[in-house]
């Protein structure tokens with residue numbers, strides 16, 4: 001009961017303080033909104049990139065091992081058995097020369113080329129799906145050591161490309177974290193200074209509160225709530241703007257740059273909403289907590 | 299080092315013991331007739347009641363190097379009325395600040411109701427302050443709150459329910475004679491009335507101790523006298539009152555206990571004293 005009454009007191013104070021210093025409060029809301037938009041864009045880009053990367057991963061983790069024409073079928077089966085027993089391998093499928101050609105001809109992209117094909121230049125192949133992207137290289141080198149492999153064109157694995165992709169995603173991850181750290185620090189500093197203004201306006205009240213026996217949390221409460229209010233309002237605005245802008249930007253992007261398979265992902269909106277609102281509230285709480293620390297001490 | 303430790307534990311034991319002894323004495327006192335009580339009071343004033351406040355070899359040096367209090371020893375029994383007098387800069391406000399633990403002593407110990415203030419955790423401090431009512435020269439009212447809300451403020455801070463707050467605030471405003479001014483703002487009151495509001499706020503949570511630092515400093519003599527009578531009435535109801543003041547007329551008129559501080563030391567402690575020591579050094583009188 002006492003807790004509820006104290007909460008009511010804190011909410012009242014926070015609300016009044018927010019409106020009393022409206023100019024400062026709004027400045028803070030606008031700044032935090034801009035920061036959260038940046039953070040949201042960062043999250044969205046990160047998500048889009050991981051979506052794209054997942055597509056690549058899917059392709060890259062599927063590898064075909066080309067079988068030399070003179071390899072006996074028993075040797076191919078033995079190798080297939082060996083691969084299937086390997087814990088790193090998810091599935092193995094044997095595709096004969098004929099099936100490979102049929103697949104090739106069926107693909108509309110190869111329509112012109114398949115007209116000119118004489119006989120069957122394609123290899124039989126083992127299509128291997130590797131469980132983890134990081135194991136593809138090892139499976140590839142194992143396949144290359146197998147005597148039955150086609151020496152002129154052993155596998156379709158492009159090690160260079162995969163390592164590049166992995167590196168790029170790692171760098172983008174670091175950059176994202178770095179950007180987020182900067183944004184977090186900047187917004188905490190903004191909230192801190194806003195709350196300092198509020199503290200300045202209410203220094204007399206704080207003094208009296210302490211003298212009549214307020215606990216530190218009682219003094220701190222209104223300011224922390226004001227910080228949370230600022231953060232949540234800013235997050236709500238940022239979120240609305242991002243939700244409105246997300247679909248048209250994606251469709252524009254995927255129309256212009258077709259080779260990157262970017263799609264609108266409505267399920268991401270809910271996780272974005274959670275991240276922004278919780279993040280805004282936490283930033284506000286933390287900024288104001290730090291902002292009043294010195295003035296709260298009994 | 300060992301000696302210091304020994305001395306420290308001796309002092310602490312003394313603080314606790316004197317509190318317990320006072321407690322026993324108090325219980326014994328309840329069985330006495332009022333006439334016997336009065337005799338006892340006259341004979342041994344300091345040992346019959348519980349010592350609510352006890353300063354033991356208290357020193358206070360501010361970070362600036364000012365030695366504001368030097369070896370202060372002071373025992374205030376429950377229900378006492380103490381005037382702290384002395385020239386400007388003597389250390390009266392410092393003593394008050396130590397008493398509400400706005401400051402900590404550099405050396406020595408302060409016991410209030412048997413608890414050593416220096417040992418009290420920051421977490422416990424608010425609850426200690428709730429036992430005390432504070433009144434200052436500058437009233438410290440909140441200008442944007444009504445009189446009602448100013449008085450209610452202390453109870454709101456303590457998290458009390460609205461119904462309780464209503465009855466208590468009404469009582470407190472009645473005590474200080476300001477019923478009917480609930481919805482007024484401090485700016486619309488005279489200095490004397492503002493100080494009454496501050497006193498109502500100091501009273502509203504029924505503290506056992508009222509500490510006032512020059513409460514009449516900003517008031518004209520007639521108003522000061524009214525405010526002082528208010529304090530006397532509060533004291534008569536049982537609250538211990540410690541008041542720093544420069545008001546010579548009132549101190550001389552009331553003839554209560556006077557603790558004179560000079561240059562950080564207790565120069566005089568009279569049971570029913572005057573503002574100036576008229577017996578030994580009449581030449582200091584600054585009239």
Ligand SMILES: Nc1ncnc2c1ncn2[C@@H]1O[C@H](COP(=O)(O)OP(=O)(O)OP(=O)(O)O)[C@@H](O)[C@H]1O
Nearest residue numbers: 360361362364366385386387388389390391392393
């Ligand atoms: N916060 C402080 N920091 C440093 N020195 C202080 C501080 N407060 C008081 N002093 C010094 O300590 C001494 C005692 O001051 P104090 O305020 O206790 O005097 P006082 O008896 O209350 O005087 P007055 O009658 O003018 O109110 C003075 O020399 C003063 O300058």
Ligand SMILES: [Mg+2]
Nearest residue numbers: 390391392511
């Ligand atoms: Mg003073």
